Amino acid sequence: xxxxxxxxxxxxxxxxxxxILEAALELFAxxxxxxxxxxxxxxxxxxxxxxxxxxxxxxxxLIKTIIFNGLDNLTRFVDPNKDGFLTKKELKYFLEEMFKAxxxxxxxxxxxFTVFMQxxxxxxxxxxxxxMVHKYLMMLSEYFTSNGSKDPETDALFFGALLxxxxxxxxxxxxxxxxxxxxNKLIDxxxx
Numbered sequence: 031x032x033x034x035x036x037x038x039x040x041x042x043x044x045x046x047x048x049x050i051l052e053a054a055l056e057l058f059a060x061x062x063x064x065x066x067x068x069x070x071x072x073x074x075x076x077x078x079x080x081x082x083x084x085x086x087x088x089x090x091x092l093i094k095t096i097i098f099n100g101l102d103n104l105t106r107f108v109d110p111n112k113d114g115f116l117t118k119k120e121l122k123y124f125l126e127e128m129f130k131a132x133x134x135x136x137x138x139x140x141x142x143f144t145v146f147m148q149x150x151x152x153x154x155x156x157x158x159x160x161x162m163v164h165k166y167l168m169m170l171s172e173y174f175t176s177n178g179s180k181d182p183e184t185d186a187l188f189f190g191a192l193l194x195x196x197x198x199x200x201x202x203x204x205x206x207x208x209x210x211x212x213x214n215k216l217i218d219x220x221x222x
Contacts, residue, residue, distance in 0.1 A: 047085050050075045051099070054092045059137040062144065063093060063151045090154050097145065097155050100138045101162060104131055108166055116173040122221040128193065129213040132200050143198050163190070189220065 034042075053075035057066040068089055072079040086092050107127040109116055116124075132139055145151050170186035179185045196216075200207045 043085075046077070046081075050077070050082060050085055051092070051096055054089075055096050055137045055141060058093060058096070059140040059144070063089070063148060093141075093145075093151065094154055094158075096138070096141065098158060100135070100142065101159070104128060105162065105166065109169060114169065115176075116169050118177075118221045121173065122217050125213060125216055125221070129209060132197055133204075133209065136201065136204065139197055140201050143194075143201055166190075192216070 050071065054066070054071045057070055057074055061070075066089070068082060069079050071089070071092065072082045075082065086095070104127070107124045109120055110123065111120070145155065167183075167186045167190060170189055171182040174182035174185040174189075196209075196212055200209055
């Protein structure tokens with residue numbers, strides 16, 4: 031058997047890192063940040079605590095990575111052509127992708143909403159989160175301006191709060207919340 035190549039080692043490392051992040055996400059979402067220990071995360075990932083520290087410095091490092099990866103993943107659907115301007119077609123695309131993410135990534139969204147209810151955890155991510163939110167609120171504000179809004183800043187904040195509320199309601203009662211109907215209503219309201 032020949033020794034592993036550098037590429038194989040990197041693939042193993044990326045796979046292990048992903049497994050750790052998934053294990054941490056599930057525990058953070060279900061048990062909370064403070065109730066989740068590094069030992070629990072390592073056990074859930076099927077590795078030793080020491081090995082986990084080869085990938086992440088701390089529990090705080092893990093939650094930051096999870097939150098920012100999740101938001102980066104979602105925001106790539108905003109302004110897909112990266113011209114800094116949202117069209118109705120691009121906003122519709124973003125809404126469709128966001129609603130898919132709500133259905134397909136329940137642990138992430140459960141964690142996302144609970145982070146805002148834990149001031150000490152929010153402090154870990156709030157600076158970068160504020161920069162991200164500001165960028166997209168400005169883009170939304172320009173979108174509403176170009177669509178005739180008399181108060182585009184308030185419309186952008188309202189739209190963001192509406193999305194947060196929809197996400198939260200879906201996380202609370204995913205079986206009964208009419209996610210598809212709500213998505214279609216939003217598209218009718220904002221993308222036509």
